[in-house]
Amino acid sequence: MISSLAPKSLWTIFDHICQIPHPSHHEQMITNYIVDFATTHKIECKLDKVGNILLSKPASKGMEHYPSIALQAHMDMVPQKNEDTIHDFSVDPIKPYIDGEWVKAQGTTLGADNGIGLASALAALSDPTIEHGPLEVLVTASEETGMFGAFGLQPNWLKSQFLINTDSEDEGEIFTGCAGGVDFKSSFPITYAIIPDNQDTFLRLSLKGLKGGHSGCDIHLGRGNAIKLLIRFLAQYAQDVPFRLAHFSGGTLRNAIPREAFAEITLSQKDLPAFDALIKQFQQTLQNEFKHIEPNISLTYNQLEKEDVKRVISAEQQQKILNWFNSAPNGVVTMSNDIAGVVETSLNLGIVEIKDNQIAAYFLIRSQVDSAKDAVASSLISHSQLIDANYEINGGYSGWTPNLNSKLLKLAENRYHSIFDQKAKIMVIHAGLECGLFTKHYPHMDMISIGPTIVSPHSPDEKVHIHSVEKYWQLLLSILKSADQLV
Missing domain, CATH: 3.40.630.10 (Zn peptidases)
Known part of the structure; x- marks a missing residue:
């Protein structure tokens, strides 16, 4: 006790x-x-x-x-x-x-x-x-x-x-x-399409086992962001297989480094062996890159029933989403010039969710310097405008x-x-x-x-x-x- x-x-x-x-x-x-x-x-x-x-x-x-x-x-x-x-x-x-x-x-x-x-x-x-x-x-x-x-x-x-x-x-x-901080939300509507006839296999991808942690105290430790890593797989490795994205989610709090992320996809049964090989290849890549930081990191998948996946995101928007999140900034931006070993400015991509036909990303920006905090917010505005996404800035406070x-x-x-x-x-x-x-x-x-x-x-x-x-x-x-x- x-x-x-x-x-x-x-x-x-x-x-x-x-x-x-x-x-x-x-x-x-x-x-x-x-x-x-x-x-x-x-x-x-x-x-x-x-x-x-x-x-x-x-x-x-x-x-x-x-x-x-x-x-x-x-x-x-x-x-x-x-x-x-x-x-x-x-x-x-x-x-x-x-x-x-x-x-x-x-x-x-x-x-x-x-x-x-x-x-x-x-x-x-x-x-x-x-x-x-x-x-x-x-x-x-x-x-x-x-x-x-x-x-x-x-x-x-x-x-x-x-x-x-x-x-x-x-x-x-x-x-x-x-540090001071400010919340940043970026979102845009999703256009859906019917599942192509040749896409007869339905998978749920799970990236788990990360440590997560506090987006201020732990941001400098090099821990993996589950959202960024799963998007990296889909945008880089999985492009060798014609898959369609049906759903994506990750993280639960804008001030916590995401420990888990999930995606639902469709693909052809004939492409499943190749896709399985890509999963294993990326798993090995993650283990090599994070072996000292994230020893329990794991990317797995399980098959879903056909009725569990009703529709997929349109092909054009799928590529836009993958590019958007793959290029989204995250992590330490600058270290302090005044205090050795202290992070000056950072941002955390804490949540991605799809709800009411909208996909939204939630960031928390932190900085000891208000002008540096504003500069990161400005970069996220530019990033949002590249795909005509809406954005909101809320809850700003000085350090x-x-x-x-x-x-x-x-x-x-x-x-x-x-x-x-x-x-x-x-x-x-x-x-x-x-x-x-x-x-x-x-x-x-x-x-x-x-x-x-x-x-x-x-x-x-x-x-x-x-x-x-x-x-x-x-x-x-x-x-x-x-x-x-x-x-």
Whole structure:
């Protein structure tokens, strides 16, 4: 049981959170839990019109003169599961388990992003032995699908001058800046045709076994994008066989690197041996290219019944679709010239879907530099216009500019060195943190972001390092206890 781990108060609350379904935009049950938690522990609780929650607690005795600090977490989680896992995120609990030094989930995302941060904030509020000054906890809604709660945060709601975001994922690193982002959707209508008479074999192609991961934190690791790879096969290898495309889909979230993609095609039975050979050839190519990164990558097919495939995409549009996606940009665009090893600009082709006779692609663009973000959006506009596709740009937000003179940063650095006898790394993260949006209404708020080590967030391989949670907790409590140094 994860509730037996240390610190017990944090892990017990995280275990409760795992039992409560809380994917983005399905947060009423976790909201009810937090409100009930506040009532039970006699903590002041307020809700705003977009679903954010603000909890506040007076200072410990003798610490009333300390400056107020806000801890911040988001309440939602990314709902990702393996295809063979039966799980409904709107009703089923997450099933965490201990695997050596890690906590994982059975076939799904764990929700350590940002459930551990949320649990730590609630534990800090409810544990009477923790020493702190005036304390606020801000819990935001629907962060994972566009930072809706942060966008809707009202001015003058928080009283704290200092804020600790709990949503970073590398223990030993203190984050003081993040990338901005914008969503880009491109789509166009599909024209269908009847299945040619000579196309009497119906296949479903499945590209699976990829690691996926967070489109910000993991974009530089060279992991495969299932959409791009399956399109590559169809646009390059499979052109030697006259096939017709009936359907294509891949990915489920614009901020997760796609782990799986699927295509339905038709072809002649006489061409099946040649097609099978091409599958095997491409499988070998993938294994050679990704042997150190994606050891479980797999391209397979199974036969469908004739009645499962009603029609195919017109031949002209099929070629247009394959060219469009095969040439679509994806991955790291530029590395930072200011901070070594940090991605400056990237984009992720996160979802392709066919619905209501339209094919649509969803990208998430990230950058530390607004003008570079705009340049990538401009390139996607040009890419869309090449095939007369419609496009939409939504949810843009600026990054969080680093403040290396931050009092809170210096305190966190000092406390980390004092506790662990080693220096923390000062970092800027390529993922989006809500801190950048908070500056709109709280321009003078002093902020940092810390957290435990979480690997492969936004994928079913997500896991959190147990000892790193304890170290993160020690640092957090030490900052709260020493907050008089911020005056």
